[in-house]
Amino acid sequence: MIIEVKKLKKTYGGKIPTHVLKGVSFEVEKGEFIALMGRSGSGKSTLLHQLGLLDSPSSGDIIIDGISTINFTQKQKNEFRLKKLGYVFQAYALLPELTALESIYLPLMLSGVPKSQYIKKALEMLEKVGLSERRNHLPKEMSGGEQQRVAIARALINEPAILFADEPTANLDSESSETVLKLFKKLNKEIGQTIIMVTHEPDDKKYVDRVIWLKDGTITSEGI
């Protein structure tokens, strides 16, 4: 089991507290490709942020790779994110001044990998996402789909245990969306990458192993 979520709650403070996640429990096996689905406002992004240690849950626990993360300090979270987790966001996630290749090897540089190795790995990763010929292109010289594939390659370069993606195709045309989703599928099949993806496209079901449905902060069903 790669993730074990136990009675996870998230309440946002304020005058009227918003209970966004009302006790969510589920498990994810290593190598699974999971879609989080549900209506807008159902808490999908919030759940993903908790799983990805980008936020602090109100109660419950998230056990990743056997490690309870609920009491992590900020530094431990940083470390964990860099080494174990990868993220793909909706769009505009690349630094405008970095080429595709540079964006991809940045996390390796942060991990202290020597230059010869990180360039080699980043080139392999570019190959995997099918952008070898775009290696020296800046974001402004690439299409939205290509940028998103660079973001995916960057998310995967540190070989994260889990890849999180929050509506990664929301800003893409249908053709680019398909390329990105097919890429996820391929990575899932070929390297056994565990992926948890938020989507509101019912059609995306065909790419994933399992769908977790959210409604008003609770899981209503799991399965296809």
Place this chain on the structure above:
Amino acid sequence: MNIKAAFFLAYKTIVRGSKGTLIMTILIMTLAYVNLIFISSIFGGIVEAINEQYIDNLYGNIVITPASDKIYIENKQTSSINHIPGIVAISAHYINDALISYDEYKDGNNIQQGKWKIKSVNVEDEKRVTAISDSIISGEYLDDKDRDKIVIGKEIAGGQGGDLDYLSLGGVLVGDTIDVKFSNNIKRTYTIKGIFSTKNNQADQMAFITRKEMESILGVHNLSSEIIIKTIEKGQEEQYIESIRQSGFYDEEIRTWEQLTGFTSSASKSFMMISIILGAIGTIVAGITIFIIIFVSIVNKRRQIGILKAIGMEESTIILSFIMQAVFYAIIGILLGISIILFVIRPFFVDNPLDFPVGWVSLKITFDIIKISNISLMIAALIGGFIPAFRGTRESILDAIWG
């Protein structure tokens, strides 16, 4: 903190970021730096010019005056001072407060007169210490053989545009004769041999006669009222005082030009103050400029910064990266600024010094000014880079990405 990654990001941002912004930033840094150096050096130049006037025309570098209970310096061993290494020349003066009068029509009806200091000189010695003989604007300087000749400053002569014209003799010319009553009531008549004009009105209120002439009037021999000494360089005078004392001037007062120019040093202090205030304003402007540039850059990159943090980049690395950018702007500004100062502005002012009332003013660029300006601009860059970077990266990842 990952220094390598911070440098990598800073480098790429500078190289691949907007060229227009880069050029503007560097331009502003350069101007801020030139401004810092220029202001300090021009004030330094003014102070220097004032000091030079005192040294060249009044005091030399060091002045020996009689012991407090004596009228004259009695030591005859002035040659022993000459042998102290670093001492270039000495000149001994008698000084007498004399009443000088000028009766233009020789009828006793329209006499202009006043009290001025008359100093006596040994011409060759004097020429080696002061520059008065080079400041003659009419006629010529004394010769050791002269007995009935006098050289006077323009403030005594009058009619030369001096500050104290109303106290002058009203416009005497070379060749005119004037009457002098010395403090011992001896009267003599002198022909004006030369009129000099320096840029120090204290100097221009002096008159000079030869040493032989003065000794005959005062009835003394081999004494002096002051000995002025020229040293090899300015600013190192203190080191000679002890050697001078050891050479036989045990009871005399020995002071440097700096100690004697009370007014100037207070003027210097005022100029220093102004220069520090203007410099501080310049530095703050430079700091704010960097602040704005980094701030805008951070606002534009809000999302990307959130994402860098999401992929595990530490805040300190991101902050360091922005500080490196700021420091880069400052360093380039300093390098360009120093080139402009040394290769454009300074040569220009050396060729075209400014004609100030206090003297010819050029830029006085010292190592200290450069050092302080460099440090100021660097600190401005560090603070101007740090504050927006610190504030910008403190935002939570989710706020940055979605906010």
